[in-house]
Amino acid sequence: MDDIANQIQWVLWASFALSVAFGAIAQQTHFCTMGALSDVINMGDWSRMRQWALVMATAMAGFSLLSLSGQIDPQQSLYHSPRWLWLSTLIGGALFGIGMVLASGCGNKTLIRMGTGNLKSWVVFLFMGVSAFATLKGLTAVWRNRSVDTLFVDMPAGAHLGTLISAWVDMPHVWPLAGLAVASALALWALLDKDFWQVHHLLAGLGLGLVVTAMLWVSGHLGYVQEHPETLESVYLTTNSGRMEAMSFVAPMAYILDWLMFYSDVSKVLTFGMVSAMGVVCGAALSAVLNGSFRWEGFGQTGDLAHHLVGAVMMGVGGVTAMGCTIGQGVSGISTLSLNALTAVLGIGWGAWLGFKYQTWSLERSL
Numbered sequence: 600m601d602d603i604a605n606q607i608q609w610v611l612w613a614s615f616a617l618s619v620a621f622g623a624i625a626q627q628t629h630f631c632t633m634g635a636l637s638d639v640i641n642m643g644d645w646s647r648m649r650q651w652a653l654v655m656a657t658a659m660a661g662f663s664l665l666s667l668s669g670q671i672d673p674q675q676s677l678y679h680s681p682r683w684l685w686l687s688t689l690i691g692g693a694l695f696g697i698g699m700v701l702a703s704g705c706g707n708k709t710l711i712r713m714g715t716g717n718l719k720s721w722v723v724f725l726f727m728g729v730s731a732f733a734t735l736k737g738l739t740a741v742w743r744n745r746s747v748d749t750l751f752v753d754m755p756a757g758a759h760l761g762t763l764i765s766a767w768v769d770m771p772h773v774w775p776l777a778g779l780a781v782a783s784a785l786a787l788w789a790l791l792d793k794d795f796w797q798v799h800h801l802l803a804g805l806g807l808g809l810v811v812t813a814m815l816w817v818s819g820h821l822g823y824v825q826e827h828p829e830t831l832e833s834v835y836l837t838t839n840s841g842r843m844e845a846m847s848f849v850a851p852m853a854y855i856l857d858w859l860m861f862y863s864d865v866s867k868v869l870t871f872g873m874v875s876a877m878g879v880v881c882g883a884a885l886s887a888v889l890n891g892s893f894r895w896e897g898f899g900q901t902g903d904l905a906h907h908l909v910g911a912v913m914m915g916v917g918g919v920t921a922m923g924c925t926i927g928q929g930v931s932g933i934s935t936l937s938l939n940a941l942t943a944v945l946g947i948g949w950g951a952w953l954g955f956k957y958q959t960w961s962l963e964r965s966l
Contacts, residue, residue: 603828610822610837611874614814616874621846622711622882627890628803630654631708631926633699635801636951649789650803650931656785657808658845658934662815663778671819673774675835677842678862678937679907683758687747688928688942689919689949694917695849695924696950700958701910702727702781706848706924710876716895723911724852730915732853739916747920760936778936811846811930818871819843845934846873846925849918851876863894920963921946 624630628650666673668739671678699705702723704712711728733739736857750785756762760781762775770776789795789804822836823843838844839854851872861867887893898904921943923932927948932940 600760604822605824606824607836608872610817611664611869613817613903614823614837614871615616615874615881617810617817618846618878619882619885621807621875622714622879622884623886624802624806624810624882625707626711626715626883626886626892628799629805630803631704631805632929632947633703633705633708633951636696636948637700637955640952640955645792646800648799648875649792649795651802652785653789653801653809654808654930656782656789656807658811658815658930659778659782659785659936661808661812662934663775663782664815665812665819666775666778667772670816671843674928675819675843676935677840678759678935678940680758680937680939681753681755682749683752683754683938683942684748684922685752686741686750686940686943688922690932690937691746691917691920691922692928692943692946692948693695693950693953694913695778695921695943696917696947696952697954697957698910698913698915698917698950699925699947700951700954701906702914703907703910706852706914706918707879707925707926709775710848710879711883714880714885715887716893718895718897719903719907723907723914725856726908727849727915727918728852728856730912731849731919732915733856734916735850735853740919743920754803754938758938760941762914774936778934781936783808787919811926811934814875815931815934818845822871824882838870839870839872844873845873845927845931847925847931848876848879849915849924852934853915854888855915905943917950 611813624640630650631647632651635651638644654724663670702709706727709720715723734743754762759774761777764777765773818835818838824834824836827834835843839850854870855873855876858869858873858883859869866943882921921928925947927941933944
C-alpha cells in the first residue's frame with residue numbers, strides 16, 4: 600500500500616505542476632475560447648480560433664501517438680462512451696455557451712481570472728460549482744436524467760469518429776490514425792495563415808496542447824495500476840470517474856467545494872481534476888504577478904452581477920449536462936474524436952452566438 604500511496608502523490612503533484620504551466624501559458628498568451636468565438640462572430644478575426652484549433656490538433660496528435668505506442672488504453676478514457684448523448688451534449692453545450700458569454704468567460708477563463716485578481720470570477724466559481732454539483736447529484740441531476748439523457752444513440756463499439764470510419768475502412772489502428780489525419784488538417788489550417796506565426800499564438804497552440812497530452816499520460820499511464828492490492832482490479836488512481844481523465848473544469852469545481860465543506864470526512868480526498876483546477880489558478884497568478892498584470896477587479900453595477908450569476912449557473916448546469924466545457928470537451932474530448940465532444944462544441948458555439956446576440960440587443964436597448 601505504501602507504493603500505491605507514493606504513486607498517488609506522484610500523480611497529484613505531476614498534474615498540479617502541469618496545470619500550473621497551463622494556467623501560466625493561457626494567461627500569458629490571452630488564450631480564451633469565448634474570446635475566439637467573439638472575435639469570429641463580432642469582428643471576423645480568426646487568430647484566436649486558430650489558437651484553439653492548434654491546441655486541439657496538438658492534443659489530438661498526442662492522444663493518437665500515446666495510443667499507438669501503448670502508453671495509454673484509449674478505450675479506458677472518460678470520453679470513450681457506448682452512447683452518443685446527442686441531445687444532452689447539444690443542449691448542455693448551448694447552455695454553457697450562453698453562460699460563458701454572460702459570465703465573461705468559460706470555466707478555464709474563470710480560473711485564470713481568479714488568479715489575476717478578478718473577484719467577479721470567484722463569485723462565478725462558487726455559483727458554477729454549486730450548480731454543477733446539483734447537476735451531478737442533486738435537483739437538476741434528476742431533471743437531466745429524466746429529460747435530455749433519455750435520448751441517445753447506442754454505439755457499443757464507441758461513440759467516436761473511429762467507429763464510423765472503421766465501418767468503411769477495415770484496417771488496424773483506425774481510431775488513432777484517423778486522429779492523426781484530423782490533427783494534421785487542423786494544424787495545417789491554423790498554420791497556413793502567415794499572420795498566425797507569432798510567438799504567443801504558437802506558444803498557446805503547441806504549449807497548451809502538449810500540456811493536455813502530458814495530462815493524459817499522467818492519468819492514463821502514471822496513474823494506472825493493473826492490479827490494486829485491495830481490490831485486485833485495474834484502477835486509475837485519483838480520478839473521480841475511475842477512468843483515464845484529462846483536463847476539464849466544471850465537475851472539478853463542484854468537487855473542490857465538496858472537499859472544502861466536508862474536509863473532516865476522510866473519504867473526501869484530492870483528485871486529479873481538483874488539483875488541475877487549483878493549479879490553473881496558481882499558474883495564472885504566478886504569470887500575472889511576474890508580468891505586472893495582476894489587478895483587483897470587482898462588480899461595478901447590479902446588472903453586471905446579475906449576468907455573472909445567471910451565466911455561472913448556466914455554465915454549471917450546461918457543463919455537466921454536456922459532460923465538459925470548452926477545455927473538457929473542446930480540447931480533451933475532441934482529442935479522442937468523441938462524437939459527444941463534437942456535439943458539445945457545436946452546442947457551445949451555438950450558445951455563444953445566442954449570448955452575443957443577447958448582449959447586442961441589451962446594449963442597443965439601453966441606448
